[in-house]
Amino acid sequence: MSKVEEVVRLIKEKFKIPEERIIKEIKQKLLEFSGLISEEGAAILVARDYGIDIREIKTFTPLSELVSGMRNVNVRAKVIKVLPLKEFTKRSGEKGFLKTYIIADNSDYARLVFWDEQALEAEEMKIKEGMVLKIYNVRTKENIFGEIDILTDKNTFIEFDEKDDFLPIDELSEKFLKSKYKKLQGPLDSLGYYEVVGIISYVFGKNFFFKSCPICGNKVVNKEGTYFCDVHGEVNPKNSLYLRIEINTFDSNLRAVAFRDVAEKIVGMKSEELEKIENLKDFLTKVLVGKFIKVKGRARKNKVLNVFELIINEVENVDFKSEINELIEKVEIT
Numbered sequence: 001m002s003k004v005e006e007v008v009r010l011i012k013e014k015f016k017i018p019e020e021r022i023i024k025e026i027k028q029k030l031l032e033f034s035g036l037i038s039e040e041g042a043a044i045l046v047a048r049d050y051g052i053d054i055r056e057i058k059t060f061t062p063l064s065e066l067v068s069g070m071r072n073v074n075v076r077a078k079v080i081k082v083l084p085l086k087e088f089t090k091r092s093g094e095k096g097f098l099k100t101y102i103i104a105d106n107s108d109y110a111r112l113v114f115w116d117e118q119a120l121e122a123e124e125m126k127i128k129e130g131m132v133l134k135i136y137n138v139r140t141k142e143n144i145f146g147e148i149d150i151l152t153d154k155n156t157f158i159e160f161d162e163k164d165d166f167l168p169i170d171e172l173s174e175k176f177l178k179s180k181y182k183k184l185q186g187p188l189d190s191l192g193y194y195e196v197v198g199i200i201s202y203v204f205g206k207n208f209f210f211k212s213c214p215i216c217g218n219k220v221v222n223k224e225g226t227y228f229c230d231v232h233g234e235v236n237p238k239n240s241l242y243l244r245i246e247i248n249t250f251d252s253n254l255r256a257v258a259f260r261d262v263a264e265k266i267v268g269m270k271s272e273e274l275e276k277i278e279n280l281k282d283f284l285t286k287v288l289v290g291k292f293i294k295v296k297g298r299a300r301k302n303k304v305l306n307v308f309e310l311i312i313n314e315v316e317n318v319d320f321k322s323e324i325n326e327l328i329e330k331v332e333i334t
């Protein structure tokens, strides 16, 4: 919803004035200032004439427009999945909590994440699948799968919205959760979710570990020898595996990255075992290059290299025979 639409909605609801009249007033205001203000500015002036506190004018960002690092964002979306409350123990010995919902508007979906006190409060709100929520004052962060998470804190507040103008819940789940992966045809050259089948043809880089938060798995920052997660504060980090590989799909080569347990699954070994290996680059090259692989992930733009790369979030056990036959057919056709 744009600011103009929100102003119209607020005035309409508060003063029971027909929409057309409000729009007319905004247009008049625009004329009055003869091009000196935007339509949005005109709408705000009209709202002020009605005595509406401009702080009440909240706009909602479509989920597809969220990027990492946004603050004080408002979103309006439907809950399509409620995950059970997770309990864990922090380094301090305190109990921690995590509550996650998958929400979607018609444009995209995202994880809505609550930690600790907020997680318990969210649990008490009895948010259910199918409910439409207006969620105010959240921030966004890219998670380890390259997707944008919506993070809440004590400034976040939620309203239930009676109005439901979104697709039905099963259509949203179908669109975003079930069949979101398309088989990659040709080169990886656009954003989206893909299933990729091919052979690992190269292992990039020299470093295969990064320091991560033991609670959420996100990368931590090192400030003078102390590690901080931007959600969980000071933590005792753990070493997590990080793989950058090239996959040859028979009609193109693409770059792919995998983190933590996903990377471990590709190698078939745990981080703790791999840490002990002296020349890990050689070892991984020997183990991985030539390996047949079927993965699912999300394409993102690597801004440094200016190419699309796949962030792998699922590794599948392959039915080698049928996949190979499919590939052979593909090669024969082209």
Ligand SMILES: [Zn+2]
Pocket (backbone or CB within 6 Å): 213, 214, 215, 216, 217, 218, 229, 230, 231, 232
């Ligand atoms: Zn964390």
